[in-house]
Amino acid sequence: MNLVRRHRMTKDGAKEWVEEQLPNLLNQFSNSVLGAQHHWEGDIMHFSLAVKVAGRFQGTLRVTDTDYVMDVPFGFVRRILEGKARAAIERWLDGNLV
Numbered sequence: 001m002n003l004v005r006r007h008r009m010t011k012d013g014a015k016e017w018v019e020e021q022l023p024n025l026l027n028q029f030s031n032s033v034l035g036a037q038h039h040w041e042g043d044i045m046h047f048s049l050a051v052k053v054a055g056r057f058q059g060t061l062r063v064t065d066t067d068y069v070m071d072v073p074f075g076f077v078r079r080i081l082e083g084k085a086r087a088a089i090e091r092w093l094d095g096n097l098v
Helices: 011-028 076-098
Strands: 002-006 033-041 045-053 055-063 069-073
Touching: 002 076, 011 033, 011 045, 011 055, 011 076
Parallel strands: none
Antiparallel strands: 002 069, 033 045, 045 055, 055 069
16 A cells, blocks of 8 residues: 655654654554554654554655655555555544644
């Protein structure tokens, strides 16, 4: 799943926003998400988490001067979940992105 969302912050501000909002996002899905981890390498956040019904996912969130660019490989078997995941993330971003 590739997802791009525009932000209107500085790159550092956009990274800080992610750090501040990540607990809220994970809390919203706390019934189905386990063992979420993340770390930054420059402007790229590497993350992994387990979803109860689908197993472990790994992905990246790249912060540019204007956009958030998320890439999460779903693979063939889990492709059926991609639409629901995309819709949930887009709804959350639309309601929370500054």
